[in-house]
Amino acid sequence: MIKIRTFLALIFVAFVILLSATLGSLMSERSAEAIEEEIGLSLAGTAYQMSDKLDNFMWSRSSEIKLLTQLQPLQEANDPRAIQNLLDQLQSNFPSFSWIGFMDVHGKVIAGTGGILVGKNISERPVFAEGIKGSFIGDVHEAVLLAKLLPNPTGEPLQFVDTSYAVRNAEGEIVGVLAAHLSWEWAKEVERTLLQPQIDHNKGFELFIVSKADNAVLLGPDGWAGRELTLGSLTRAQAGSNSWALETWPDGKKYLTGYAYGDGYLDYPGLGWTVLVRQPEAIAFAPVNDIKQDLIWAGAVASVLFAGIGLITAEFISRPIRRLTRAADRIRQGGATEIPETRGFKDLRSLSLSLRSLLDSLMRTEHALGSMRTAAFRDQLTRLPNRLALERYLEETIETFDSQTEALSFLYLDLDGFKKVNDTLGHQIGDILLQKAAKRLQATDRPGGITVRLGGDEFLLIARNPIDRSYEEAQRLSAEVLKLINNPFIVDMNQLSIGCSIGVAFYTGEHRNVTEVIQAADECLYLSKKAGKNRVTFQNDDLFAS
Numbered sequence: 001m002i003k004i005r006t007f008l009a010l011i012f013v014a015f016v017i018l019l020s021a022t023l024g025s026l027m028s029e030r031s032a033e034a035i036e037e038e039i040g041l042s043l044a045g046t047a048y049q050m051s052d053k054l055d056n057f058m059w060s061r062s063s064e065i066k067l068l069t070q071l072q073p074l075q076e077a078n079d080p081r082a083i084q085n086l087l088d089q090l091q092s093n094f095p096s097f098s099w100i101g102f103m104d105v106h107g108k109v110i111a112g113t114g115g116i117l118v119g120k121n122i123s124e125r126p127v128f129a130e131g132i133k134g135s136f137i138g139d140v141h142e143a144v145l146l147a148k149l150l151p152n153p154t155g156e157p158l159q160f161v162d163t164s165y166a167v168r169n170a171e172g173e174i175v176g177v178l179a180a181h182l183s184w185e186w187a188k189e190v191e192r193t194l195l196q197p198q199i200d201h202n203k204g205f206e207l208f209i210v211s212k213a214d215n216a217v218l219l220g221p222d223g224w225a226g227r228e229l230t231l232g233s234l235t236r237a238q239a240g241s242n243s244w245a246l247e248t249w250p251d252g253k254k255y256l257t258g259y260a261y262g263d264g265y266l267d268y269p270g271l272g273w274t275v276l277v278r279q280p281e282a283i284a285f286a287p288v289n290d291i292k293q294d295l296i297w298a299g300a301v302a303s304v305l306f307a308g309i310g311l312i313t314a315e316f317i318s319r320p321i322r323r324l325t326r327a328a329d330r331i332r333q334g335g336a337t338e339i340p341e342t343r344g345f346k347d348l349r350s351l352s353l354s355l356r357s358l359l360d361s362l363m364r365t366e367h368a369l370g371s372m373r374t375a376a377f378r379d380q381l382t383r384l385p386n387r388l389a390l391e392r393y394l395e396e397t398i399e400t401f402d403s404q405t406e407a408l409s410f411l412y413l414d415l416d417g418f419k420k421v422n423d424t425l426g427h428q429i430g431d432i433l434l435q436k437a438a439k440r441l442q443a444t445d446r447p448g449g450i451t452v453r454l455g456g457d458e459f460l461l462i463a464r465n466p467i468d469r470s471y472e473e474a475q476r477l478s479a480e481v482l483k484l485i486n487n488p489f490i491v492d493m494n495q496l497s498i499g500c501s502i503g504v505a506f507y508t509g510e511h512r513n514v515t516e517v518i519q520a521a522d523e524c525l526y527l528s529k530k531a532g533k534n535r536v537t538f539q540n541d542d543l544f545a546s
Contacts, residue, residue: 039284040244043258043277048242050207051260051275058182059268061096062137062163065180069167074102077167077175083111098183102167103128104176131164131177138162139211139271140218161271204283210234212272229276233259237274246281256284379453381431382438390452390460394514397448397464407470408462408507408514411478412521415457415485416499416533425494432491433498440484444477460518467508471538474504478536486534499534501525506539 068074068090073082087100091113101112107123122128130136140161164179209219210229217224233245237259244258255278264270377389385393397408415437422430434457441459442451448464461481465473485500503524507517524537531537 035287036285039287040246040256040258043256043279043284044242044244044260045258047207047258047275047277048260050209050277051242051262051273052265054209054273054275055262055265055268055270058137058161058163058271059265061094061180061182062268064090064094065100065163065178066135066165069165069178074167074178075169075175077102077104077110077169080111084115087111087113096182097180099181100179102176102178105132105174107177110176127162127164127179127181128177131179132166132174134166136162136164137268137271139213204280206278208276208278210274210276212238212274218273231257231276233257233276234274237261237276238272249278254281255279256281379438382435382453384438384442384451384453384459386453387455390450390454393450393452393462398514403508405467406464407467408464408517409470409474409477410505410507410517410521411461411463411474411481411502412504412518412525413459413461413481413500413502414525414529416501416529418457418498421496421498425491425496429491429494429496433489433496436489436491437485437498440487441481444480444484446473446477460521470506470508474506474538475536478502478504482534482536501528501533502536503528504536504538 068086071086073079073086077083083102087102091097091100097113099113099116101109101117103109103122106121107125107128108121109117109119112118126138127136130138138161161182162179163182164177166174167176167178169175206221207219208217208221208224208229210216211218215228215230215234217227217229219225220227229250231249232247236243236245238261240261240263242260244256246254246256248254249257258277260275262270262273262275377385377392379386401408415434418430418433421433437457438451438453438459441461444461445451446463446465450462452460452462454460461477463470463473463477481502482500485498489496489498503521503526505517505520505524507514520539524539527537528535
């Protein structure tokens with residue numbers, strides 16, 4: 001037959017496992033739903049912002065063309081040179097206008113930016129045929145007449161959005177049409193501006209702009225332009241809904257999709273563009289899966305912990321019974337007849353106190369271990385990240401580093417004049433000066449960068465920037481560091497002035513070993529010292545003084 005101790009232990013373990021599983025499942029589902037909703041709304045918000053920016057931009061440009069029709073040279077339509085000057089000025093202020101032209105009532109181009117199409121008759125083109133009726137805004141289309149006349153450095157097919165307005169004289173008579181071709185490249189720039197902050201922190205974001213007329217992709221990832229999309233989110237967006245959905249795309253994969261419909265801005269009616277922002281399901285819901293796993297592990301740990309407590313509790317409950325059993329056996333065998341006094345409840349109370357003490361001890365130990373781990377990555381004097389933290393930063397950064405679009409700037413610097421302060425006023429003043437200098441350096445940290453104390457009065461600053469701006473940003477950061485360090489320090493009522501020498505090197509796709517880049521920055525630092533200190537030397541660049 002089963003023993004009482006075993007029976008109690010099994011009952012206790014089963015209860016704890018069931019309770020942990022129930023609570024864990026409930027918390028997991030609630031948390032997952034809340035996070036999924038938050039992520040989905042975030043994508044929907046991004047899609048709405050893009051849609052709003054597109055409509056706002058189109059309203060601004062079409063309003064500029066409309067406003068231009070009110071100017072006297074256009075209304076009189078008798079001075080092609082004056083009209084030409086006006087059009088050239090507008091294009092120079094707004095480069096997104098690839099071409100602006102003025103046609104007479106017969107469709108002949110009287111003036112055009114860059115002299116393009118002047119003298120040509122484009123009366124059959126929609127930009128004239130529809131514009132002379134009052135106003136016209138056309139959807140995205142490939143260039144026809146302008147394909148070979150406009151510069152095209154990329155070699156890709158040129159795409160435009162057309163807008164045109166009829167021009168009337170003082171008597172209200174139509175004297176011509178003012179038309180403009182907006183380069184579709186501006187939409188790609190809006191996309192980069194809007195999505196780049198999220199792309200820097202997340203992976204897999206992709207944006208689509210879809211035409212209402214034929215559901216064709218106007219702007220999207222490589223290979224998508226011109227393809228027709230059939231999605232439930234697209235249908236809902238065109239019906240006026242701005243939201244998000246998890247759905248299967250034509251490639252058979254599931255994506256979390258935020259969608260928004262462009263219904264115009266102020267008096268601009270809009271072209272009915274739908275903006276879709278998608279992210280692969282696995283990437284979008286990664287935080288949800290992490291929480292579920294954490295809850296599963298927490299439930300498993302809790303089950304094991306409380307199962308142990310259940311076994312101990314069962315042992316203490318059954319012990320007095322076993323003592324009585326042994327005493328009864330001794331009496332049956334003719335031994336001592338004394339029955340032991342049982343104090344089971346006191347034992348259980350003692351156990352609970354012991355367990356609480358043990359838990360408190362474990363928590364203190366865990367806190368101490370956490371503090372030790374944190375201290376291991378911090379310089380004890382300045383509290384800046386140390387060499388261990390630098391190694392961890394480089395491992396994590398290089399793992400996600402895009403060598404095609406990014407560069408790391410390494411600023412290796414040494415404090416000029418610090419040794420004199422340390423030797424003259426003592427190490428205590430020197431330590432305080434180092435702490436103040438470190439605080440100023442840390443204030444220059446850029447997102448994705450780090451400031452490290454290498455030892456002594458040597459520091460390393462790392463900045464992560466787009467590759468086309470890395471040199472300019474490194475110059476700006478170096479100038480900022482020089483200015484901060486050159487400002488006087490007040491230490492123990494002493495006004496102290498020091499400088500710093502800086503060497504700068506860059507890590508790009510051409511480098512395979514980051515150590516070589518740090519060494520190059522160190523060598524540039526040596527050149528700054530040699531050239532007179534308190535200056536910056538860039539790798540393969542001339543010195544420039546502070």
